[in-house]
Each structure stands twice: as structure tokens, then as C-alpha cells.
Amino acid sequence: xxxxxxxxxxxxDQRVAQFRDQTQRFLAGELPDEEFRALRLRNGLxxxxxxxxxxxxIPYGLLSAKQLRMLAHIARTYDKDYxxxxxxxxxxxxxxxxERVPDILADLASVEMHAIQTSGNCIRNIxxxxxxxxxxxxxxDPRPYCEITRQWATFHPEFNWLPRKFKIAxxxxxxxxxxxxxxxxxxxxxxxxxxxxxxxxxxxxxxxRMPMIGHRIREFLPEADLLSYLEAVLRxxxxxxxxxxxxxxxxxxLVKEQTPARFAQLVEAEWAQLDHAAFRLTADDLARxxxxxxxxxxxxxxxxxxxxxxxxxxxxxxxxxxKRNVREHRAxxxxxxxxxxxxxxxxxxxxxxxxxxLVADLAERYSFGEVxxxxxxxxxxxxxxxxxxxxxxxxxxxxxxxxxxxxxLTDMICCPGLDFCSLANAGSIGVAADxxxxxxxLDHLHDIGEIKLKMSGCMNxxxxxxxxxxxxxxxxxxxxxxxxxxxxGSAEDDASLGDRTGPSFSREEIAGAVRSIxxxxxxxxxxxxxxxxxCYRRVGxxxxxxxxxxxxxx
Amino acid sequence: xxxxxxNGRIDDDDVVLLGDDDTLPVSGRAVVTLARWLAERETLSAxxxxxxxxxxxxxxxxxxxxxxxxxxxxxxxxxxxGDGRAYSQARLxxxxxxxxxxxxxxxxxxxxxxxxxLLRCGFDAFSLRDDQxxxxxxxxxxxxxxxxxxxxxxxxxxxxxxxxxx
Numbered sequence: 059x060x061x062x063x064x065x066x067x068x069x070x071d072q073r074v075a076q077f078r079d080q081t082q083r084f085l086a087g088e089l090p091d092e093e094f095r096a097l098r099l100r101n102g103l104x105x106x107x108x109x110x111x112x113x114x115x116i117p118y119g120l121l122s123a124k125q126l127r128m129l130a131h132i133a134r135t136y137d138k139d140y141x142x143x144x145x146x147x148x149x150x151x152x153x154x155x156x157e158r159v160p161d162i163l164a165d166l167a168s169v170e171m172h173a174i175q176t177s178g179n180c181i182r183n184i185x186x187x188x189x190x191x192x193x194x195x196x197x198x199d200p201r202p203y204c205e206i207t208r209q210w211a212t213f214h215p216e217f218n219w220l221p222r223k224f225k226i227a228x229x230x231x232x233x234x235x236x237x238x239x240x241x242x243x244x245x246x247x248x249x250x251x252x253x254x255x256x257x258x259x260x261x262x263x264x265x266x267r268m269p270m271i272g273h274r275i276r277e278f279l280p281e282a283d284l285l286s287y288l289e290a291v292l293r294x295x296x297x298x299x300x301x302x303x304x305x306x307x308x309x310x311x312l313v314k315e316q317t318p319a320r321f322a323q324l325v326e327a328e329w330a331q332l333d334h335a336a337f338r339l340t341a342d343d344l345a346r347x348x349x350x351x352x353x354x355x356x357x358x359x360x361x362x363x364x365x366x367x368x369x370x371x372x373x374x375x376x377x378x379x380x381k382r383n384v385r386e387h388r389a390x391x392x393x394x395x396x397x398x399x400x401x402x403x404x405x406x407x408x409x410x411x412x413x414x415x416l417v418a419d420l421a422e423r424y425s426f427g428e429v430x431x432x433x434x435x436x437x438x439x440x441x442x443x444x445x446x447x448x449x450x451x452x453x454x455x456x457x458x459x460x461x462x463x464x465x466x467l468t469d470m471i472c473c474p475g476l477d478f479c480s481l482a483n484a485g486s487i488g489v490a491a492d493x494x495x496x497x498x499x500l501d502h503l504h505d506i507g508e509i510k511l512k513m514s515g516c517m518n519x520x521x522x523x524x525x526x527x528x529x530x531x532x533x534x535x536x537x538x539x540x541x542x543x544x545x546x547g548s549a550e551d552d553a554s555l556g557d558r559t560g561p562s563f564s565r566e567e568i569a570g571a572v573r574s575i576x577x578x579x580x581x582x583x584x585x586x587x588x589x590x591x592x593c594y595r596r597v598g599x600x601x602x603x604x605x606x607x608x609x610x611x612x
Numbered sequence: 613x614x615x616x617x618x619n620g621r622i623d624d625d626d627v628v629l630l631g632d633d634d635t636l637p638v639s640g641r642a643v644v645t646l647a648r649w650l651a652e653r654e655t656l657s658a659x660x661x662x663x664x665x666x667x668x669x670x671x672x673x674x675x676x677x678x679x680x681x682x683x684x685x686x687x688x689x690x691x692x693x694g695d696g697r698a699y700s701q702a703r704l705x706x707x708x709x710x711x712x713x714x715x716x717x718x719x720x721x722x723x724x725x726x727x728x729x730l731l732r733c734g735f736d737a738f739s740l741r742d743d744q745x746x747x748x749x750x751x752x753x754x755x756x757x758x759x760x761x762x763x764x765x766x767x768x769x770x771x772x773x774x775x776x777x778x
Contacts, residue, residue, distance in 0.1 A: 065760055065771040072759070080725065089725075096694050097725055179694060209762045209771070215732040216703055219696025219721070296700050297672075331708060336764050342776060 059120050059428060060205045060350045062170045069213065070167045073174055077101050078160035085157070100180060100218070101163065102173030109153045113176040114166060118186035118204040118228070119147035119431040123418040126429055128169045130414035136162050141414070143399060143407040145471055145522055146225070147185050147431040148176055174212060179220045179307075181211035181292070186228040187235045188432040191351060192440045194388050198255065200228040200247055202347040203284065206339065207245075210285050217292045221299035222307035224292070225264075237433055237549035239263045239272040240525055242309045243291060248278065255281040261291060261321065262313030265519035269555045270310045273318035275325060281344070286337035290329035298324070353389075354426045354441055360391025366444035379451050382462040393444050395425075397437035397454060398461040398469065402494045406472040407435035416457050424450055434471055434510075436464060467528075467576070468494050470511040472521050489513060489530065489541065492569040497576075506576055509590045512547075525549035527591045528575060529556045530568065541568040545575065545602060546594045557599055559606055574605045614722075614740030618714075620753060622746050625739070627664060627685070643687055646671055650679060666718070669697035673704050683713060688735070690719030699733045706734035707765065724748050728756035732767070 062070070077097075084094040095105075102113040114129070121129075129149055133141050136158055137151045144150055154162060166172055175182055184204045191199045207226060211217075217224075227238040230247035238244030244260035257279045263272025279287050291309075298316075300306045313321045370377045385394040397417055400406050417437060421429045424446045425439040432438060442450055454460040463469045472490045490513060497506075512526030516533075523529035529544035541563045544556030563571045576590075578601050583593045594602075616625040628638045632648045636659070643664040649656060656663045664685030667676070680686065686705065688698040698717070705711040716737040717730050723744055730738065731753055740749055762771045769777075 063775070065774060068760060069762075093693055093723070093725065212762055214763055215729040215761065216699045217696070218729055219694050219699065219726075293700050297697060301695060301697075333707070340776070343772065346775065 059122060060117070060201075060347075066209075067167075067170070070170070070172050070174070073101070073172065073213075074160065074163045074167050077163060081156070081160055096178060098159075099178035100175055101159075102176035103156075103159055104177060105156075110156050110159070111150055111152050112154045112159060112162060112173060113144070113148050113150045114171060114173045115176045115183045116147050116149060116171075116431050117208050118184055118190065118201055119188050119433075120201065121429045121431065122169075123421040123427045123429065125169045125171055126414050126418040126421070128165060128171065130411035130418070132162055132165060133411040133414065140408055140410045142405065143409065143431050143435050143437070145433050145435060145520065146183055147188070147433055148183055149431070177223070179222050179224075180218050181214065181220075181224045181226065184208045184211065184226050184228065185236055185241075185433060187231060188430045188438050189231075189235060189385070189394060189440065191353070192387050192389075192392075192394055193231050193233075193235075194386060195233055196231040196388075197249065198230050198247055199348075199351050200230040201351045202344065203245070203247065204228050205350070206284065206343070206347055207288065210288065214292075217296055220292075220296055221301045222304070222309075224295070224309065226288075232551070234549075234551045234553075235433075237522070237525065237553075239553040240265050240269070240522070240549055241272065243288070244272050245284075250278045257281070257284060257287075259287065259291075261325075262310040262318065263553075264308050264310040265522055265524050266308070267305060267517040267519070268308075268310065269519065269524035270314065271553045271555065272310075273313060273321075275318060275322035282338045282340070283334060284339060286332045286334050287325075287329055289337065290325050290332060294321070294324045294328055356389040356392060356441070357443070358391075360389075360443045360445065363391055363443070363445040366393075366447060369448045373448075376448060376451055379455075379460055379462045380447070382466065383460070383464045384447060387441065389441075391444055393442050393447050395439040395442045395447060395450055395454075396432075396464045397439065397459045398463055399436050399459070400463055400469050401458050401461045402468070403491060404458075406470055406490060409437075413457050413459060416453065417459070420450055420453055434464075434469060436469070465508045465510070467497055467506055467509045467511050467572075470513060471526070472513045489532075489565070489568055493572055496569050496573055505586070506580065507586065507589055509576070509579075510548075511572070522549065523547075524555050525553065526556060527594070528572060530572075533562060535562075539565050541565070541571075543568075543571060543575070543606075545599065546591065548591060559599065559603055561607070571606055575602055578602050578605050614742045614744050615746040616716075617738040617740060617746060617749055617753070618736070620750060622750075623737075629666065629687075641685070643685065646676060646680075653679065664714075664716075667698075667701065669695065669701065671701070673701060673709065677709050681709070681711075685714045685716065686711065687716045687718050687739075690717065690721035693720045693723070695721070699729065702730075702734040703765075724752045727752040728759060731756045732761065732765075734765075 080097050083089040104111040133139050137153045142150045184207050186200045186204045190201050225241045226243045227236045227241040228245045229236045229238045240263040246258040248258050259276040260272035261275050295309045299312050370380050383396040387394050425441045430438040510527045512522045513530040514521035514523040523531045525547040529547050531542040533540050543559045547556030548554050579590050582597050615622045626640050627643050628640050629643045641661045643666050645666050649665050662684055665680050666687040669689045688701050702715050714737050715735050717735045718739045722738050722741050757767050764770050
């Protein structure tokens with residue numbers, strides 16, 4: 059994985075000192091509230107409903123065992139012994155004290171981590187496929203490009219005060235596992251007809267209160283020209299993005315108001331005038347960055363293992379884990395193991411310090427010392443020899459991290475909701491628990507198959523509800539929590555936004571409504587192979603609507 | 613109004629900012645809005661020292677540049693602490709149009725916490741916000757002059773290029 063050189067370390071250390079100074083000036087009354095707010099947000103620090111919240115950056119979701127142990131240390135020392143993994147592959151701590159945040163940042167800097175630009179109207183963490191480097195359907199490892207982009211975006215002097223936050227995601231495989239088309243910029247690494255590497259650029263996707271799917275504004279951009287093109291997009295946005303209304307300030311609104319074709323022309327015109335040579339990535343630049351992400355030394359002998367198949371045949375609980383939480387690896391004899399952060403009764407994405415330490419140990423022992431965070435709020439041990447998967451499973455199971463539900467209904471994405479967030483209208487974690495209770499029979503779940511249920515506590519859509527196969531949005535009606543339901547959203551290659559079912563449901567009704575939706579699916583599907591999303595696209599909203607609102611009309 | 617910082621120190625502010633209805637001439641150097649400049653360019657061009665222009669941060673330089681290319685003072689505006697449009701204007705003036713005169717930062721973002729970015733994007737004069745301490749700002753500018761950046765352009769070589777030389 060990427061290791062800091064002295065330049066990276068120097069910049070992160072300087073930032074810690076700068077934030078310490080800003081915090082001291084704020085506490086001494088020398089820095090106005092509103093300005094300290096903007097500055098602390100650029101270091102990931104929010105002031106929430108009950109306490110500050112600190113969001114720490116995990117570039118493209120990749121962590122070393124050492125870094126994960128540091129997160130455990132932070133949870134123990136500065137927080138209530140747990141952290142919350144987010145839908146952008148970052149981690150949040152909900153209870154740090156403002157005065158101690160500079161110390162947390164210093165601890166992070168000691169393991170090449172930071173909270174830079176994890177909030178505020180600037181370029182945020184660069185995200186990518188959590189299976190980068192091991193997926194079989196991958197064209198090329200996207201992480202060197204992510205790291206190049208991360209560095210370009212870090213402390214960019216021109217783009218630190220944008221109209222609104224700005225999110226960039228990379229994908230380079232036939233299945234988009236990074237939800238790139240609901241990002242401000244989605245970069246798809248591709249080859250053109252001549253076999254040359256480059257990028258397709260999508261702009262203007264986003265969730266929140268105006269969900270939109272990104273538009274492709276450039277079919278092929280040569281590999282060397284990534285940064286100049288990003289610079290052109292950001293400059294057009296910085297100059298022309300709306301600043302009069304926070305809800306109209308994302309780039310998606312500019313793209314829509316200009317039309318994608320006209321927006322593309324603006325970018326191309328800006329790009330044409332940039333000094334391309336100054337930005338161009340040389341072969342050496344790319345080689346130097348790729349050298350940080352070389353393939354691990356996989357053992358050819360791992361492929362000879364027979365114990366894995368035997369264990370699957372003999373142990374039904376292990377077999378169930380393998381079916382749901384283990385994926386194929388590019389190297390023979392290796393598997394990708396998902397660590398589920400969605401056990402029953404725990405807020406999705408939450409992890410205790412003891413669990414973090416355990417996963418760090420497992421990573422060191424079995425997976426080349428690396429862990430990945432996914433945008434579905436789970437973790438991945440990406441390089442486990444198949445003969446070791448059983449041991450990893452047993453260790454995970456002992457810590458409550460082996461719920462066999464990856465991709466299933468209870469593997470839901472969920473924001474912190476009213477329980478923590480000062481923006482939320484409604485609790486999402488409690489509803490998640492209710493739905494879990496309803497579907498507590500895992501056997502039943504296996505019959506249902508893959509359903510992405512995503513839930514947000516407010517219009518800002520941190521829980522990505524609009525691209526959930528089933529989406530749930532908390533709304534406030536005269537002080538009461540209500541829930542709107544959408545069906546048929548997707549964040550993958552076939553990206554689409556969900557359709558509203560109709561009037562919203564009360565707190566008491568919502569879990570039952572999800573139950574009805576699943577029942578209709580089970581009745582309507584052609585066979586077990588037809589997924590919820592395929593079924594919904596075939597039969598449409600009518601049968602679901604009929605069931606959901608049957609009682610009211612009766 | 614706060615102090616004017618130029619050439620790394622507090623400097624005499626010789627500029628008089630004129631409203632669109634204020635009468636001419638004035639003693640000292642006048643600065644007028646872009647709108648007034650465009651409307652009265654013939655008269656204003658005759659004044660010495662040269663009249664400076666105050667550009668709104670919405671001005672499209674592709675349009676305005678021919679009309680202001682012969683000036684030696686351009687003031688850019690930061691109407692709010694978090695409104696970064698003038699950063700793009702400053703870079704465009706320096707890098708695309710080759711403007712070599714003074715680019716002065718004015719408004720709510722001319723504070724110690726943005727000194728490094730301002731310098732980096734091409735500003736070389738800073739009309740400090742009222743509540744700012746001049747000494748602290750000067751210190752910050754001096755530190756910023758040697759600070760490393762990933763990006764171009766840089767007062768010091770950007771990190772990408774440093775690595776190539778390594």
C-alpha cells in the first residue's frame with residue numbers, strides 16, 4: 059500500500075500544528091465561531107447533537123493493521139470505545155472532546171493518517187472499489203490513480219473554498235463497486251479501441267435531496283492527462299457553481315442547469331487552455347506510484363489446498379459464511395473474506411476497539427497486513443489463503459463479526475440518524491434494528507437473496523437511500539418520525555434512482571412495510587435466480603403499491 | 613479598514629476606492645469598479661497614476677481581460693469567508709493572461725487562515741480584514757513562501773517535481 063515519503067509526512071505534520079493553533083485561537087476567543095467551523099470541518103470535525111464528531115480519512119478504503127490498531131487506540135482513549143465506518147470508506151468517532159482533537163490528529167499522523175478534507179466545501183476522500191487489486195473483472199488496479207488524485211486534491215490552493223463538497227470515486231472493472239455514478243466526478247479507467255489506457259469521465263451524479271445519475275462528459279481521456287482534466291472540471295465548478303443556495307450548490311445542479319452537453323463544452327474549453335505539459339503524468343510518475351501497489355507475493359502452493367472444500371462440506375455454518383461472505387480472488391488458492399459490521403442489534407458500520415484489534419491481528423497473520431473498508435460499511439480481508447479461511451471465520455465469529463449477510467437485506471447501509479446527527483429528522487438505527495428483528499431467520503434471508511436496503515435519517519441522503527433496491531428516508535411530520543419508501547434504485551453499472559411507493563409510513567408501520575415489499579417480491583419473482591431488482595424492473599410498482607396501501611383503500 | 617500588506621510588510625495604502633457616483637479626480641491612486649471602468653474608460657484612461665480596477669468575483673476574465681490588460685493594479689473580491697471564486701481569477705490572471713501588476717486581495721477571506729492559499733494563487737498585496745493582526749499575517753506569509761505543495765504553480769518546486777529529481 060502507499061507509504062508516505064518525507065513530503066507527505068511534512069505536509070500532514072504541518073496540518074496538525076496549524077489545527078492546534080486554530081483550536082487554541084478559537085478557545086481563546088480569537089477566532090469567530092463561523093470561521094472556526096469552516097476550518098475545523100476541513101479537519102473532519104463536526105459539532106453534532108450531543109458532542110463533536112471526528113471523521114478520519116481512509117483513502118480509497120485501504121488500511122494497514124497498524125493503522126487499524128491506531129483507530130482502536132483512538133476509540134479507547136478519546137471516545138466511547140467504538141467507531142463508525144461510513145459509506146465513503148471513512149471512519150467517524152462520535153464522542154471526542156474538542157480540546158483533544160489536535161492530539162488525536164497527532165496520533166493519526168504518526169501512522170500516516172489524517173482527517174484532512176473529510177468535510178467542508180472542498181475535495182473529499184477519494185474512494186474506490188474495495189476489491190481493487192484482487193477482483194477478477196478488473197482492468198487495472200485503480201489505487202495508484204486514486205493516490206495521485208488524493209495528492210493533487212490535498213490542500214489544493216484554488217479549490218479549498220468551493221460552492222459545496224466535492225466527491226470523486228474511481229472504478230476500473232466491469233462491475234462498478236464504488237457507486238461512481240452518484241459522485242460529483244466518477245472516473246472509469248478504460249482502454250480505448252487502440253488498447254491505450256485512459257479514463258471515461260462522469261460528472262454531476264449525487265444523492266441527497268436532488269438525487270441524480272452522473273453524465274459522461276468525456277468518453278476517453280488519455281492516461282497522462284488525468285490531473286489537468288480534473289483541474290478543468292473543478293475550475294469551471296469553482297467559477298460557475300451556485301453559491302446563493304446551499305441546496306443548489308453541488309456540481310450536479312450546475313451540470314443540469316447548463317445541460318450536460320454545454321457543461322462538457324465549458325470543461326473542454328477550459329482544458330484546452332491549460333498548460334498540459336505542467337500537469338502531465340510521466341511514465342516515471344506512474345511507475346513510482348504503481349510500485350506502492352504491487353501484487354502481494356501469493357504462494358503458488360496455496361492452490362493445492364483441499365481443506366477448504368472439506369470444511370465447507372462438513373460444516374454447514376461455515377458453508378453459509380462462505381456462501382455469503384467469501385468471494386473469489388484473482389490468485390488461485392486465495393479468497394476475499396468480508397467482515398460483517400451488520401450483526402443484529404448493532405448500528406450498521408459500528409465496531410468496538412477490541413474488534414478492531416482482532417481484525418488487525420487477523421490481517422497481519424492471514425492477509426498481508428491490510429484491511430479494506432467498503433462503501434457498504436463492512437470490512438474486507440482481501441488476500442486470505444483458502445486454507446486459512448476457516449480459522450479466520452472462527453476468530454471473526456467469536457467477535458460477532460461473521461454474520462453471513464453480505465449483500466443481503468440485513469446488510470443495510472444506514473446513516474447515524476437522529477441518534478447522533480444534528481441534521482436528521484428521524485432515527486435510522488432503531489428502524490434498522492426493527493427490520494433486523496423481522497428478518498431474524500437467516501434461512502429466510504437466504505431465500506430472499508440479494509437486496510440492498512439503504513436508509514437515511516434525512517434528505518441529505520448519507521445512507522444512499524435513493525440508490526437502494528429498497529430505500530427508506532426519514533422525514534419529519536409535525537414532530538413525528540415518518541418514513542418514505544423507494545423501490546428499484548441501484549448504484550452499480552445499471553445505476554438508477556428509486557421510485558417513491560406513495561405516502562410515507564409511521565415508525566410502527568415501516569418494518570411491516572418492508573416485510574410486505576419482500577413478500578410481494580417472493581410471490582412475483584420468476585424463480586430464485588431473479589433478484590429483487592430484476593423482478594421490480596419487470597413487474598413495476600403496481601403490485602407493491604397495491605399491497606402496501608391495501609388497508610388504507612379497503 | 614485593515615492594514616495593507618505588500619512586499620512582506622505593512623505598506624502605505626495609496627489607493628482611493630471610488631464609488632460609481634464619486635467625482636474625479638482624486639489625490640492618490642483611484643480604484644474604480646469594473647462596471648465604471650467599462651462605462652468611462654476613455655476619461656479614466658487619461659488619469660495618472662493609472663486607475664486600478666475592482667473586479668467582482670463573478671467577472672469572466674475571458675470577456676474582461678482585453679479591457680483591463682493595460683492596468684497595473686487589479687483588486688479581487690472575497691465577499692464571504694468561504695467564497696473562493698477569486699482564487700480562480702487570480703490564477704487565471706497570472707498564468708493564462710500573464711498579468712504582472714499588483715493583484716490585491718480584498719474582503720472577508722483576507723485573514724491569516726487563508727494567507728498561504730492567497731499567496732500561492734498569485735496575490736501579492738493583501739488588504740487585511742479589520743480584525744486581523746498584521747504581524748501574524750506577515751509571519752504566515754513568510755512561512756507560506758517556503759511551504760511545500762503538491763500542486764503547481766509553486767514558489768518552491770511542487771512535490772511531484774521534487775520526486776522526479778530524487
